Amino acid sequence: MGFKDVFLQHPERRYIMFGGGGGVGKTTFSAAAAYWLASRGKKVLVFSVDPQASLTDIFKRDIFGKGPVQIMDRLWAQEIDADKHIRAYQQEIRQKILDRYGMAAVPEEIENYIQAASAEPAMEESAMFDAVVDVVMKGDYDYYIYDLVPLGHALYYLSMAKVYDEWINKVTKLREEMREYEEMVSRIRREKVSEQDEILQELLYIKNRINTSAGILTDKTKTAFFFVVIPEAGAMDDTQKAAKMFAQFDVPVAGYVVNRVIPHELLGQNIPEYLRRRIAMQDQNLKGLDAALGNRVLARAPEMERDVTGLPMIEKLADIMFA
Amino acid sequence: MTEEEKESAAKRLWHNVTDTIYGMAAHDMSRAALRTRASMEHLFILITMGDLLGIPILPPYYSLRLLPYVVPQIATWKRRMLREKDAADAMFG
Numbered sequence: 001m002g003f004k005d006v007f008l009q010h011p012e013r014r015y016i017m018f019g020g021g022g023g024v025g026k027t028t029f030s031a032a033a034a035y036w037l038a039s040r041g042k043k044v045l046v047f048s049v050d051p052q053a054s055l056t057d058i059f060k061r062d063i064f065g066k067g068p069v070q071i072m073d074r075l076w077a078q079e080i081d082a083d084k085h086i087r088a089y090q091q092e093i094r095q096k097i098l099d100r101y102g103m104a105a106v107p108e109e110i111e112n113y114i115q116a117a118s119a120e121p122a123m124e125e126s127a128m129f130d131a132v133v134d135v136v137m138k139g140d141y142d143y144y145i146y147d148l149v150p151l152g153h154a155l156y157y158l159s160m161a162k163v164y165d166e167w168i169n170k171v172t173k174l175r176e177e178m179r180e181y182e183e184m185v186s187r188i189r190r191e192k193v194s195e196q197d198e199i200l201q202e203l204l205y206i207k208n209r210i211n212t213s214a215g216i217l218t219d220k221t222k223t224a225f226f227f228v229v230i231p232e233a234g235a236m237d238d239t240q241k242a243a244k245m246f247a248q249f250d251v252p253v254a255g256y257v258v259n260r261v262i263p264h265e266l267l268g269q270n271i272p273e274y275l276r277r278r279i280a281m282q283d284q285n286l287k288g289l290d291a292a293l294g295n296r297v298l299a300r301a302p303e304m305e306r307d308v309t310g311l312p313m314i315e316k317l318a319d320i321m322f323a
Numbered sequence: 324m325t326e327e328e329k330e331s332a333a334k335r336l337w338h339n340v341t342d343t344i345y346g347m348a349a350h351d352m353s354r355a356a357l358r359t360r361a362s363m364e365h366l367f368i369l370i371t372m373g374d375l376l377g378i379p380i381l382p383p384y385y386s387l388r389l390l391p392y393v394v395p396q397i398a399t400w401k402r403r404m405l406r407e408k409d410a411a412d413a414m415f416g
Contacts (some may be wrong), residue, residue, distance in 0.1 A: 089387070096391040110394055113372070117383035126384030154368040164382060171381075176366055188345070188353045199367075199392050206385045 003299040004322040006224065006254055007037070013224040013254070015136070015216055017146040021238060025259040025301070027054045028308045029079075029228055030147040032318040037143050037319075038075035046145040047078040047135060049128040051179060055079050055147060060310050072311065074182070076141070079242035080131045080231070082124045089127065090114055125156070129213040136216060152218065158249040161214030168207045175200045217251060224254035226298070231258055231285040236292065255298040258289060263302045368393050368400045 007013075016033055018026040025046070034046035046069055048055050055077050056064050063069040065081030093114060094106050106114070117123065136144055141243060148154050154318050179197050205315050227242065229235050239256070262279050289297060299321045332344050371381050381389075393400075 093387050093390055096393055099392055101394060107394070109397065112389065113390065114387065117387055120383045123383050126382050130384060160382065164385075167381070171367065171370060174363060174370075178360055178363045178367065181356045181363070185353045185360070186357045188349045188356075199389060202388055202392070206388060210385075274399075 001256075001295060001298065002098050002323070006298060010224065010254075012221055014142065015146065015219070015223040017148050017217070017225045018222065018228055018257075019148045019225060019242075019274060024228045024230050025308075026228055027147045028314075028317065029057055029226070029257060029259070029301075029321070030145050031055070031058045031308070031314050032321055034075055034077075034143070034145045035072075035314045036318040036322045037145075038072065039315075041074070042142040043074045043140075044143045044145060045076045045078060045135070045141040046147060047080065047132075048147040049080060049132055058309050058314070076156055078135065080128060080135075082127050082131070085131050086123060086127050090118055122160075130209060132216070133209055133213045137212070137323055155245050155249060158214055158251070161210050162249075164210050165207065165214075168203055168210070170199065172203050175203060182235075190263070218249065220252045221251075225251050226254055227256045227278065228259055229256055229289065230260045231282040231289065233281070233285065235285060236288050238298075239289070240292065253296075255296050256289070256293050257298055258286065258300045261286065261300050261304045306322070351393065364396060365400050368396055372400075 001009075002051070006050050016030075018029045020026055030046050030048075034044045038044045046055065047068075056062055056079060059071050059077055061071065061077070063077050064079045065084050066079075068076040068078045071077050093184075094111075096302075097103065097106055097110065132146075156220060175197060179200070185191075217225075227239065227246075243253065262275070262282055264279065266275065267279060301317060301321055304313065304317065306313070308314060371386050372393060373381070
């Protein structure tokens, strides 16, 4: 089965993700897949949740933090600016405090807390994944292509989602017990029971958001996750390690794509020994990959003659991948 | 004594009786319930706003969402959490 067949046979898989180590070509493949789908009449959004996003480079357009930007017919690209998102969110929290208590300014201690919380490293990841929920929930597109953060971050988020879920269940239970006590006192004193517990509502909202964002990553019917590998030493080990982790978090791996394969045609030309050796080494690694993954390797993309940037190069790569 | 006065006196009497019964039977109960509720409230703030004491538990992105609801409680909560404990607390606390 080829790369194209996976898309043709499973039109219900609307969330397409490319994952892999740093610099293996996730963004390139995201762009190529988006291009191919758009040119087949689908409305596509390719978006990046990576703080070091590179969709701007690949499409040669400044799209960072600008919302969905139309690249061509039916193709939009978006790079989420996490900092901007966090700043807006902080402001929303401050405003809520001011409105709620009729304060003129946020108390210093609270302000310090807001600042400190935003400096946490986990803040950016949570903000990114949370922003994704908004993007996806709108449902304006036929396909959503995630240019994922390097693997570790995604897995970290998935593992955290599991922990958070259990944690929020416990806190919600505590909150419910607190409410029981409150009701008991109200009954004894024959007072009216106070209005709904707003915090409980917020907790349920948070739980729902975390579950939605993690749920998309692990939805077997709607999500296809492609793992990008390069035929270099160590790639095999990394791939197998990652496959184990994915299985642990139920990520639906739809297949593998090998990138940066030096074309064999070069062997017929007058090329330096250096390049011959590299080709021989890659052959060795490719054999290893084939042996381990078999027909799960869906496509091989060649090392291109120049950077894949701009639509003509993206088209060229898409033609090879979806041949 | 008019009918109205009689009625209001009866009401007052009834009110006093219920207050007395409440004081004898239920006041302690509701106080204990309130106290438990307050402890739970502090526990809740600890696990959501632990960062304030340097104990991060909830992901900060989401704990910020809860912050507006607990602003007034934070001052008393910090005092309670950071208070030195002694034997008297265990006996009478």
